[in-house]
Amino acid sequence: MYEMCVGPEKPGGALVWHVMAKQAAATLCGQRLAARIEASRAERARHCPDCMASFAELMTSTPH
Numbered sequence: 121m122y123e124m125c126v127g128p129e130k131p132g133g134a135l136v137w138h139v140m141a142k143q144a145a146a147t148l149c150g151q152r153l154a155a156r157i158e159a160s161r162a163e164r165a166r167h168c169p170d171c172m173a174s175f176a177e178l179m180t181s182t183p184h
């Protein structure tokens with residue numbers, strides 16, 4: 121299970137949508153999000169390219 125979460129692309133960077141595995145400590149791109157950011161602040165945020173790439177790889181790999 122994966123969920124989208126809003127956070128800075130890198131510390132101090134612009135807000136993006138990251139992908140995070142449930143109960144993981146860090147996003148797929150390795151960011152540890154310090155604080156939950158209200159989704160309303162990120163309505164126009166783009167998706168994190170690193171997370172999207174990792175997520176696409178996970179989805180295309182055989183689930184065994």
Ligand SMILES: [Zn+2]
Nearest residue numbers: 138149168171
């Ligand atoms: Zn990310």
